[in-house]
Amino acid sequence: MSVALERPARRESGGLVASVLSTDHKRVGLSIMVVAFWWFLLDGVFALLMRTELARPGLQLMTRDTYNQLFTEHGSGMIYLFVTPLALGLGVYFVPLMVGAAGIAWPRAALAAFWLLIAGGLTMDSGWFTAHGAAKFGWTAFYPLSDANRSPGLGMDLWIVGVSLATLAELVLAACILATILRHRAPGMTMLRLPVFAWSQVATTLMVLMSFPALIVAMALLWWDRHLGGVFDTPGGPAAYQHLFWFYGHPVVYVMFFPFVGIAAEVIAVFSRRRFFGYTAMVLSFLAFAGLSMSVWAHHMFATGQVTNQYFSLTSTALIVPAGVEYFDMIATMVGGAILLRTPMLFAVGFLLQFLIGGLTGIIVASPPLDYHVHDTQFVVAHLHYVLFAGSIFAFFAGVYYWWPKIFGFFLRERLGKLHFALMVVGTNLTFFPLHVLGYEGMARRVADYSPHSGWTDLNELSTLGSYLLAGSVLVFLANVLVSTRRRQPAPADPWQGHTLEWATTSPPPPGNFDSLPEIRSYAPLYDARVRT
Amino acid sequence: MNRSTLVVFVWAAWLTVLSAGLLLWTPGDWVEWAPFVAAAGGAWVLGAGLLLRGRGAPRRLAPRYSPGAVLVALGVASLAAGTSLGLWLVYLGGGLAIFGLGVAVRETLASRRTGSGAL
Helix, strand or coil: CEEECCCCCCCCCCHHHHHHHECCHHHHHHHHHHHHHHHHHHHHHHHHHHHHHHCCCCCCCCCHHHHHHHHHHHHHHHHHHHHHHHHHHHHHHHHHHHCCCCCCCCHHHHHHHHHHHHHHHHHHHHHHHCCCCCCCCCCCCCCCCCCCCCCCCHHHHHHHHHHHHHHHHHHHHHHHHHHHHHHCCCCCCCHHHCCHHHHHHHHHHHHHHHHHHHHHHHHHHHHHHHHHCCCCCCCCHHHHHHHHHHHHHCHHHHHCCHHHHHHHHHHHHHHCCCCCCCHHHHHHHHHHHHHHHCCCHHHHHHHHCCCCHHHHHHHHHHCHHHHHHHHHHHHHHHCCCCCCCCHHHHHHHHHHHHHHHHHHHHHHHCCHHHHHHHCCEHHHHHHHHHHHHHHHHHHHHHHHHHHHHHHHCECCCHHHHHHHHHHHHHHHHHHHHHHHHHHHCCCECCCCCCCCCCCCHHHHHHHHHHHHHHHHHHHHHHHHHHHHHHCCCECCCCCCCCCCHHHHCCCCCCCCCCCEEECCCCCCHHHHHHHHC | CCHHHHHHHHHHHHHHHHHHHHHHHCCCCHHHHHHHHHHHHHHHHHHHHHHHHCCCCCCCCECCECHHHHHHHHHHHHHHHHHHHCHHHHHHHHHHHHHHHHHHHHHHHHHHHHCCCEC
């Protein structure tokens, strides 16, 4: 049985005007993802330049000052302009489809947020063209390094404005997504029938709404301090800045994680041909995880000696429990399933295995005595890249290969997808695993040079080689997009035998999303319909 | 109370428990606990807002294309960039944002009049 819906029948024109002015959530969501991916490519080039510099001791390619600008813009771009917007862009596109809504709540606000994001990114990057160059104090802009004396110049101010605008955009997008889930679900789509991905967006958007304002406040105060003084230049000022910053800075890691767990969970269930195992436990773990992840921010400040180590170490270690539940659920979904190893599934499994390394090293940095040893070293760089790149980006590509037919109406090539996956696995581990050893042995992060007598050259060369492989894997993906677009293999509405409502409409979905909806009795209505027939 | 509001209240209660733990551990260091307590308070306010508005408010049509929204965004961005690039850009951005708001209001009235637009 299906429910017919009254939707305004209309056609939407393509073209530039539609792309830049449309309030359709699919266009806005896709535009956000495309723009975010552009920043991934740009900031990936910055990373390659840095890795090339680090391959050998000495300064070969650039000055220390340029290196400082590169790592600042790389980190800032990847976090403020790529992974976070991507996580929310996926929500803007897919949440209304998954909850059976005709559109997103406050569509004009979502459109405005897209433009705020672009403006923020351009403002941030425009620092390259100023007299003192781009910002060079790291993506964290710690005080007093970021004050007007130590970091003079317009580029730093533009960075502050750019970060604020991008963060404001992300807040607005989160509000739109959450309001869609809470207020615009289809009849029958109760909260406990939301797909796992939609629940991951609930947790994500709640965190955005509660933690991102802290960054806007921190940026406003930093700007004030640089121009008028008197905010952070007090004995407790630098620690106060860090508290404000990390109150945003840790939850954002989970904002960049949860939606990708949601994608992996959806993909694993569909490609295991089973209902998702432990749905309720997964939902509870999302909420528990999200709350706990807001209580751990000061573990980034263990080395300052000015935080309550016991509390933050306890809450940080407690994260293992909900993370374990999520892992258990995803693995248990695969057990006994008829696993289909298509490209989306490969990336989802790659996410599971590689994120585990990031999670396990997280236990090390959650322990103050161990954290003191590896603080500010390449070990931390390895940890965060295993979480964000080896984890989230792999799940993102699982989502790309999974949802591409839905978004564009044709498939990406399977062979090129598998080549992309293989190169990316090898490249990722070659690039980031050696950094654990380098960091443990004392190689600091954010340095352009190291001693030729340190014994670190071989591992750095290996890491640089891995980064080229990673770049190659991204080129394979782009080639796949090109080839698949030029010689299209059309996709039906539900090419993977999906479980959730986005597969109940055409590929690509029409304006208004659905002409009719199947009966919704669980979080997997299409799976239910197949079982019944 | 419907379940969607309940989710927000459960979240708020969880944040309250966690922030209360921090507060009890470090009562004197307000810089440490203040952001967390504020976030927990924000979650309660969000839940209360949802409770007051109720569920299933009728959806209003929004215009299919919205130059007004884009103008507001660009106005706000120019205004913010003007704090670093000069007062002229603050004025320009402010003007653009106000003009954009006017356009947005006209778009709303037009789509209500014609009954067409995006849901």
